[in-house]
Amino acid sequence: MTATLEHTRPSGHVGDAVVHLDNVSKSFGRGTNTVVALDGVDLTVRPGEFVCLLGASGCGKSTLLNLVAGLDKPSTGTVSVHSGRPAVVFQEPALMPWLTAARNVELPLRLRGLGRTERAAAATRLLDLVRLAEVGRKRPHELSGGMRQRVALARALATTLDEAEGGNPLLLMDEPFAALDAITRDALQGELRRIWSQTGTAVLFVTHDVREAVRLGQRVVLLSSRPGRVVREWQITEQDTDKLTEEITGHLREVISSHGRA
Numbered sequence: 001m002t003a004t005l006e007h008t009r010p011s012g013h014v015g016d017a018v019v020h021l022d023n024v025s026k027s028f029g030r031g032t033n034t035v036v037a038l039d040g041v042d043l044t045v046r047p048g049e050f051v052c053l054l055g056a057s058g059c060g061k062s063t064l065l066n067l068v069a070g071l072d073k074p075s076t077g078t079v080s081v082h083s084g085r086p087a088v089v090f091q092e093p094a095l096m097p098w099l100t101a102a103r104n105v106e107l108p109l110r111l112r113g114l115g116r117t118e119r120a121a122a123a124t125r126l127l128d129l130v131r132l133a134e135v136g137r138k139r140p141h142e143l144s145g146g147m148r149q150r151v152a153l154a155r156a157l158a159t160t161l162d163e164a165e166g167g168n169p170l171l172l173m174d175e176p177f178a179a180l181d182a183i184t185r186d187a188l189q190g191e192l193r194r195i196w197s198q199t200g201t202a203v204l205f206v207t208h209d210v211r212e213a214v215r216l217g218q219r220v221v222l223l224s225s226r227p228g229r230v231v232r233e234w235q236i237t238e239q240d241t242d243k244l245t246e247e248i249t250g251h252l253r254e255v256i257s258s259h260g261r262a
């Protein structure tokens with residue numbers, strides 16, 4: 001079997017997938033210590049699509065995101081990413097503490113060699129988009145947890161919304177709101193949906209929270225644990241989200257209890 005990782009330039013075919021995983025498996029360790037984190041996973045994310053990857057702790061969600069981000073390689077199968085530069089947002093915002101919010105947002109643009117004026121204009125625009133226009137000169141320790149995560153989101157957008165590079169923007173989000181209090185999380189979920197619809201970026205969002213997945217995603221993909229396999233997926237419509245949340249929670253519980261019995 002082959003294990004390939006393709007990070008290609010945009011193909012120009014709008015109908016193409018931004019992310020395509022074909023029969024992807026990933027194991028860690030050797031011999032009796034082998035952990036099969038992912039097994040035979042097929043997954044497609046289309047341009048502009050918002051997909052939530054849902055699973056219990058340890059089911060391989062972060063492993064899958066790492067493969068898509070190009071930080072690791074599959075053991076077998078193919079990971080194809082047809083985007084511009086993908087950007088990752090983690091649970092911790094990982095901002096540079098010595099840089100102001102605006103300079104943090106500018107960082108990916110600076111690394112790409114953009115001039116000072118252009119960088120500053122882009123940072124202002126993006127901070128405005130995440131509703132932080134007034135805090136550009138503050139440093140991370142002067143901001144709340146929610147504000148820091150907004151800055152991290154603006155920086156991720158600076159990475160992936162690159163008109164010069166073109167291609168499909170792609171945001172990879174690994175439980176980005178899990179460390180925030182409930183009210184801040186709720187506000188940021190709303191903000192993310194707005195930003196997603198304003199920018200047209202594709203989002204692959206990892207969470208263990210069914211309510212969050214149903215609120216955010218157009219599609220929810222449920223992964224089983226050890227090994228991580230796609231159990232089922234749901235297309236989310238505006239109607240009956242409560243019923244759907246209940247149904248998906250039932251399936252997640254089943255996945256967790258069958259893992260416990262294994």
Ligand SMILES: Nc1ncnc2c1ncn2[C@@H]1O[C@H](COP(=O)(O)OP(=O)(O)OP(=O)(O)O)[C@@H](O)[C@H]1O
Nearest residue numbers: 028029035037055056057058059060061062063064
């Ligand atoms: N580098 C590694 N070496 C060995 N085992 C690993 C490694 N990375 C992940 N694993 C194992 O692979 C499985 C999946 O891990 P992963 O971090 O992807 O799960 P997750 O769903 O993101 O979990 P969580 O929600 O707790 O963050 C786990 O059993 C984990 O212990």
